[in-house]
Amino acid sequence: xxxxxxxxxxxxxxxxxxxxxxxxxxxxxxxxxxxxxxxxxxxxxxxxxxxxxxxxxxxxxxxxxxxxxxxxxxxxxxxxxxxxxxxxxxxxxxxxxxxxxxxxxxxxxxxxxxxxxxxxxxxxxxxxxxxxxxxxxxxxxxxxxxxxxxxxxxxxxxxxxxxxxxxxxxxxxxxxxxxxxxxxxxxxxxxxxxxxxxxxxxxxxxxxxxxxxx
Amino acid sequence: xxxxxxxxxxxxxxxxxxxxxxxxxxxxxxxxxxxxxxxxxxxxxxxxxxxxxxxxxxxxxxxxxxxxxxxxxxxxxxxxxxxxxxxxxxxxxxxxxxx
Numbered sequence: 001x002x003x004x005x006x007x008x009x010x011x012x013x014x015x016x017x018x019x020x021x022x023x024x025x026x027x028x029x030x031x032x033x034x035x036x037x038x039x040x041x042x043x044x045x046x047x048x049x050x051x052x053x054x055x056x057x058x059x060x061x062x063x064x065x066x067x068x069x070x071x072x073x074x075x076x077x078x079x080x081x082x083x084x085x086x087x088x089x090x091x092x093x094x095x096x097x098x099x100x101x102x103x104x105x106x107x108x109x110x111x112x113x114x115x116x117x118x119x120x121x122x123x124x125x126x127x128x129x130x131x132x133x134x135x136x137x138x139x140x141x142x143x144x145x146x147x148x149x150x151x152x153x154x155x156x157x158x159x160x161x162x163x164x165x166x167x168x169x170x171x172x173x174x175x176x177x178x179x180x181x182x183x184x185x186x187x188x189x190x191x192x193x194x195x196x197x198x199x200x201x202x203x204x205x206x207x208x209x210x211x212x213x214x
Numbered sequence: 215x216x217x218x219x220x221x222x223x224x225x226x227x228x229x230x231x232x233x234x235x236x237x238x239x240x241x242x243x244x245x246x247x248x249x250x251x252x253x254x255x256x257x258x259x260x261x262x263x264x265x266x267x268x269x270x271x272x273x274x275x276x277x278x279x280x281x282x283x284x285x286x287x288x289x290x291x292x293x294x295x296x297x298x299x300x301x302x303x304x305x306x307x308x309x310x311x312x313x
Binding site: 003004007008010011013014015017018020021022106107108111112 | 232236239241252253
């Protein structure tokens with residue numbers, strides 16, 4: 001029977017080496033919480049801006065077409081800057097926290113697992129980003145918010161093979177949310193706030209308590 | 215009762231060699247330094263196990279220069295994959311037999 005124990009031990013050693021060497025495990029849960037908070041702040045800023053935009057809708061109807069286009073462009077630029085700000089802040093804090101985390105674990109941040117994670121996250125995410133820009137180019141604004149959620153979810157599921165498997169569930173939630181959002185066009189901002197804000201905070205907190213505090 | 219024990223590969227009895235093979239089975243190329251980190255062993259210890267596996271032609275060594283720094287990476291050979299899979303099968307069968 002001692003033999004059996006040895007063989008089981010060998011199998012579990014093999015499994016853990018395969019896991020550890022092929023998955024990026026320094027991803028910090030706290031960075032998810034921060035990304036969520038930034039997203040909620042961004043959503044609030046966008047909400048206020050869109051509110052004032054619709055309030056002035058009547059006076060806009062008095063404007064000629066050039067005036068309307070100008071106001072609409074200004075709104076889009078504002079929303080884009082908010083989104084870019086949220087993205088940059090999240091990436092910055094996420095990278096810093098993840099670096100700190102990998103230093104604590106004595107791992108290098110830029111090893112092959114990190115590279116693979118980034119590449120496999122970037123392919124579906126970049127596709128989605130370009131697709132959304134193309135939709136904007138055609139003036140189809142309605143499905144942009146749902147599409148970002150759906151593509152983000154798919155990216156997370158793709159990336160889950162290269163980091164904590166838990167991220168898969170976040171991906172599934174984002175896809176369900178994105179599909180639901182595509183049924184309720186016009187509420188994109190609320191779905192965004194839930195998908196990028198609340199889901200990130202919940203996921204980040206769960207990951208933090210599950211892997212980092214112990 | 216078949217004796218699967220004879221199918222267990224002596225080369226993989228050592229835990230470090232088992233670790234090296236496990237890592238190389240799921241990664242195309244691994245650097246010496248990352249291998250050392252993952253297995254948490256000394257340079258000399260790793261080098262001796264690697265050369266043992268290399269002699270059996272289970273793993274391949276690629277040496278190159280990145281800038282002026284020498285860079286050594288390892289990958290598993292076809293023979294190594296086959297041997298390791300057979301070893302895993304044997305382990306599995308041994309465990310099943312006892313159920």
